[in-house]
Amino acid sequence: MAQRNAEKLGDGFIHRQTMAQVMRFTTTELGELEGRIRSAGDRAMALEESHFAALADAVLQRAGPLAATAGALAALDAAPGLAERAREADSCRPVVDASLEFSISAGRHPVVEAFATADDGAGFQPNDSDLGPAANRTAAVSGDDDAGTSPGRLWLLTGPNMAGKSTFLRQNALIAILAQMGSFVPAAAARIGVVDRLFSRVGAADDLARGRSTFMVEMVETAAILNQATDRSLVILDEIGRGTATYDGLAIAWATVEALHETNRSRGLFATHYHELTALAERLEQVTCRTMRGMEWKGSIRFLHQVIPGAADRSYGVQVARLAGLPRAVIKRAEAVLKRLEAEGGGRRKVSFADDLPLFASAPAATAPEARPSDLRLRSALTDLRPDDMTPREAHDMLYRLREMLEGEDDG
Ligand SMILES: Nc1ncnc2c1ncn2[C@@H]1O[C@H](COP(=O)(O)OP(=O)(O)O)[C@@H](O)[C@H]1O
Ligand SMILES: [Mg+2]
Known part of the structure; x- marks a missing residue:
């Protein structure tokens, strides 16, 4: 075929x-x-x-012209981006001049603000800062017009945890950067004398991989600041000395404030949990104290995130711990320990204190009754359990059975 x-x-x-x-x-x-x-x-x-x-x-x-075009396009892209942001974020045009001022009114943190407005109704609390040189006594007497009117160029910021100290520090640093790159800034008004360098020591990012502990990193960074910052610099230091024992840390923080004030003479914001440091404000002309306004209410604390003149009287750590959900017994015990420590002047008489307060005094008494037959049955049932091999249904049934074992005992 x-x-x-x-x-x-x-x-x-x-x-x-x-x-x-x-x-x-x-x-x-x-x-x-x-x-x-x-x-x-x-x-x-x-x-x-x-x-x-x-x-x-x-x-x-054509590499040269192409790179130039790309650069121009990038600038064209960045400028409207900043402009759009400035309008959305209700920003102002900062004055950048040759003075040593740093005066921000109603400054905000652009990122924290975005979150604060989103979830709780309270919104973001704007804060002022004014780090220009304070009028010195002789100038004030002679009526010198050039003398500053600021409270001082170094602010010691105390306040409870979660009160907004770090946010305040960072927002001021961000405003300085934004202003000097030619952007509007998130504030109602801003006047900034050109900052030659911005130094920051914030956060506790461990560098353990390279064999440096948090405290070592903290000190290396602080050393760099103290060795380089000038009277034109802006320095933000967040919780210096936190990484070591209380007295070490306090001593280092103390000496750092003195050095910044006397030697570097930089404008600076220094957040600290050592309220003892606020004593420095009486001795150092340019140091002024600010604190975060908080409201104590029924033994709990509410943060208003507002920076006000003054110093925190204590750190409110126990209240913050309560907010975080530490067990009640632990909170009660901590309050008792704190009271005793405060009464005894900072725990110098640790030994007597430890003797006086029996551990677990405020916890419910941990009684150890003799083991009953049901306890043993329960224990052996629990030991035999293999949670990974059980279906949800079996687990549910087992819970009922365990309950029955217990109730059988109570009735008997
Ligand atoms: N000015 C502010 N307005 C509203 N909320 C704020 C403000 N500052 C801080 N917060 C909120 O409080 C939280 C804790 O702030 P933070 O600056 O880390 O406190 P601190 O350093 O005092 O422990 C932030 O994550 C933010 O949600
Ligand atoms: Mg902080």
């Missing part, structure tokens, strides 16, 4: 193969097409490579 049909084909068909039921033919054109298709992939790749090389060449030859 195939043979007979094949005979009907005209010239130009070249026989390729004969099988039981079929015969296959090809033609010269088909053969050529097959070859072209087979090499098409290779040719496409080669062409692509040569086009790419040509393009790369062309780009290289």
